[in-house]
Amino acid sequence: MIDTLNTTLRRIPAWTIYIVGAAWAAWLFYLGLTGGLGPEPINALEREYGEVGLKLLIAGLAVTPLRKFAGLNLLKFRRALGVTTFFYIVAHFSVWAFLDVQSFARVWEEIVKRPYVTVGMLSFVMMIPLAVTSNNMSLRKMGGAAWRKLHKLTYPIAVLGAVHYLWLVKGFQIEPIIYLMVILGLLATRIQWAKRTVPA
Numbered sequence: 001m002i003d004t005l006n007t008t009l010r011r012i013p014a015w016t017i018y019i020v021g022a023a024w025a026a027w028l029f030y031l032g033l034t035g036g037l038g039p040e041p042i043n044a045l046e047r048e049y050g051e052v053g054l055k056l057l058i059a060g061l062a063v064t065p066l067r068k069f070a071g072l073n074l075l076k077f078r079r080a081l082g083v084t085t086f087f088y089i090v091a092h093f094s095v096w097a098f099l100d101v102q103s104f105a106r107v108w109e110e111i112v113k114r115p116y117v118t119v120g121m122l123s124f125v126m127m128i129p130l131a132v133t134s135n136n137m138s139l140r141k142m143g144g145a146a147w148r149k150l151h152k153l154t155y156p157i158a159v160l161g162a163v164h165y166l167w168l169v170k171g172f173q174i175e176p177i178i179y180l181m182v183i184l185g186l187l188a189t190r191i192q193w194a195k196r197t198v199p200a
Contacts, residue, residue, distance in 0.1 A: 002072060058158070123156075129150060158186075
């Protein structure tokens with residue numbers, strides 16, 4: 001079953017993720033323009049982009065555990081998932097900054113004043129070097145070891161993103177808690193795998 005699925009996945013080009021990601025972002029924007037996201041379209045669009053970005057981040061984190069523990073090989077899609085994640089987080093930030101806050105001074109004020117915005121911005125800023133180096137040229141120039149070390153920033157980025165979402169929502173909501181637990185669980189699998197591979 002897994003072999004058949006891996007064979008099918010090998011036939012799907014990685015750029016498919018870019019096309020689907022861009023199309024979905026455009027569809028959400030269209031819904032926001034036409035009233036399909038409810039009475040507060042800016043807030044809804046901002047949240048939709050952020051949630052998709054967090055889901056894609058989780059999908060990227062799941063690639064290695066799925067390969068190691070289930071034999072499902074999604075490695076060819078990991079870079080596309082990462083770049084598309086960054087695209088959605090940029091969209092999330094842009095809607096917040098340009099359509100919601102609408103003032104650079106207020107944007108900075110919100111970052112300094114509100115902890116959940118501070119955490120979200122920190123996660124966003126940490127994503128920038130990963131997006132910039134998500135190409136073969138950067139990998140060759142940096143070398144594999146340095147490149148992999150830099151891209152381990154994905155781990156704190158994911159945790160901070162989940163904490164940002166958890167602090168953002170009003171009242172007790174189970175969804176952001178689930179996201180945080182899933183992220184911590186995926187990171188825990190890496191710790192367990194590292195322990196297993198350490199020579200006695």
